[in-house]
Amino acid sequence: MNITDIRIRKIYENERLRALVSVTIDHDLAVHDLKVISGPERLFVAMPSRKDESGIFRDVVHPITPEARKLLEDSVLAAYDEHLTRLEAENEFEME
Numbered sequence: 001m002n003i004t005d006i007r008i009r010k011i012y013e014n015e016r017l018r019a020l021v022s023v024t025i026d027h028d029l030a031v032h033d034l035k036v037i038s039g040p041e042r043l044f045v046a047m048p049s050r051k052d053e054s055g056i057f058r059d060v061v062h063p064i065t066p067e068a069r070k071l072l073e074d075s076v077l078a079a080y081d082e083h084l085t086r087l088e089a090e091n092e093f094e095m096e
Helices: 066-095
Strands: 003-011 017-025 029-038 043-046 049-051 057-059
Touching (some): 003 066, 017 066, 029 066, 043 066
Antiparallel strands (some): 029 043, 049 057
16 A cells, blocks of 8 residues: 555644544545544544444444554654644744
């Protein structure tokens, strides 16, 4: 799996949900609505999901192997951190 693009679509402040993210894989497949979530111990990435007939949320797409999950989560969280750093720098520049 080659992650070729990560886009931070929306940032949320002061909420458990921190960001909505889109990921492109191998320039061929786009996955939208991954969520960066603030958990009790760390940030993690939740896969896109929807509620089924019984009210249970089920992932629409998800990595099959632990290695793929780690690659996806590490890549998304790194892009999220870079995005926040860029926003911080822009805000500091604007305040000067």
